[in-house]
Amino acid sequence: MTSTSLLSAETETRRALQLDALAGILPLERRDKLATILTDDDVATLRHLAKEGMGENSLRALASDLAYLEAWSFASTGSALPWPAPEALVLKFVAHHLWDPTQRESDPAHGMPAEVDAALRAGDHLRSEGPHAPSTVKRRLAHWATLHRWKGLESPLGTPAIRTSMRLAVRASAKPRRRKSKRAVTRDILDRLIATCQTDRLADTRDLAILLVAFASGGRRRSEVARLRLEQLTLEADVPLDPDDPNSPRLPCMAIALGRTKTAQADDDARVLLIGPPVAALREWIERAAIKTGAVFRAIDRWEAIDDRALTPQAINLILKRRCAMAGLEPIEFSAHGLRSGYLTEAARTGVTLPAAMRQSQHRSVQQAARYYNDADQALGKAARLAI
Structure with missing residues (x-):
């Protein structure tokens, strides 16, 4: 084992042990996976939010979305999420996740690039086909903005350019809302x-x-x-x-x-x-x-x-x-x-x-x-x- 891989393994182990503080919220297998994706700062932020009393479901969802954002950042830029996030990076995220399926048929470069898609699937971060549900993208952007606030940083998530791009992208992607349960238990x-x-x-x-x-x-x-x-x-x-x-x-x-x-x-x-x-x-x-x-x-x-x-x-x-x-x-x-x-x-x-x-x-x-x-x-x- 090289010194680089040994250092990486030690880092992942340290992060996993730090995430043990969230054992009642994150399942063991989820904790180990997050340790390979999140940065030390990410782990520290999650532990701080847990200490401050964020609800278990909210923290679990935030951790999951943060892990996805980090995985996407590595796949699309080759590096971890920068803080604060540049407006261009947020626009890239929107373009990769909300796109027009009709346009994709004539332009394969439209939407998420094939290599980014493949990297996310290889890491089991992406399973669905087609553009993402607008509600999922909005939730991830909201969590991204929340993390900026908790870090005391100015967020680009609410700029006019981001709001306009989201509105247009949601209209173009036209993905029907999928209900959490196909049938209601009446x-x-x-x-x-x-x-x-x-x-x-x-x-x-x-x-x-x-x-x-x-x-x-x-x-x-x-x-x-x-x-x-x-x-x-x-x-x-x-x-x-x-x-x-x-x-x-x-x-x-x-x-x-x-x-x-x-x-x-x-x-x-x-x-x-x-x-x-x-x-x-x-x-x-x-x-x-x-x-x-x-x-x-x-x-x-x-x-x-x-x-x-x-x-x-x-x-x-x-x-x-x-x-x-x-x-x-x-x-x-x-x-x-x-x-x-x-x-x-x-x-x-x-x-x-x-x-x-x-x-x-x-x-x-x-x-x-x-x-x-x-x-x-x-x-x-x-x-x-x-x-x-």
Whole structure:
């Protein structure tokens, strides 16, 4: 081994050890890969952001985008990202990722150069074909700008040239928005999934609680379901089945203190309520699993021994897909995000007002939440039925 390669190996090992401080956020295999891509300054920045209290999901996404930006910089310029980034480099990034597929057919040099594409694919940084989704490019540019701010540097990301190039490039690339889950888990789908959880097996009890809690609490994100802790739950006074009839049958009620989420900080007082069957299912799981503190949803082995550690967000997603398969549905069409989109779609179908649904789902963006309402209106309205 040469002295240069030995030094490189030692550097990667040092960075991997420094990234161990983020072990609860970055999986081990991801940590080792990041150590080969990120610079020492990058690692120091990520550790600082974690120390300052950036949310786990936000930090994970930022680390992933920073790694991609570094890999792209090496592939396209032969060097690490410069700080601050020259405006020309940002324009090059936009041109490489948002381009016109029609123009590419007549001009192979249009868009990302073949050698840059090949280098990114060789490093497993690029898998999709064609121009990138505008939302992905905007997110990476936003993270690039965030890192400039954290470093106390002036960012070129907001200059008129960048804004104009983005607007024109998005229009030219014309790539349809791809949803995180092809199909929403609406109430009819949820009922089919629930029907697969009706034995007395511990896994059925747990999965029933996961499905009902994730859906009824406003379509919680899989990361929020995975890290739910007993300390976040509070039993409330029973409530009437019919809010307009105080004499209607009483239903159990439980509050979930959300704490830090993708759109809320830890010191926010946001909470949502569970009413009726989700409360019963959750209480049964907690009682059967003898959970006294800590993580609510945990792994179960083949002998029905329950782990002390929380399920991962990926495990929540796999549970949903497994239940879809058991219900005779195509797992590839669903993901855990389908519970979130399904909640809002079902709320729209049943006449729940958008502000009320957003209070439960904790969406901060009216535009994003309204998209599900608009989809439901289209499906239920007469405009698409004129040829019937």
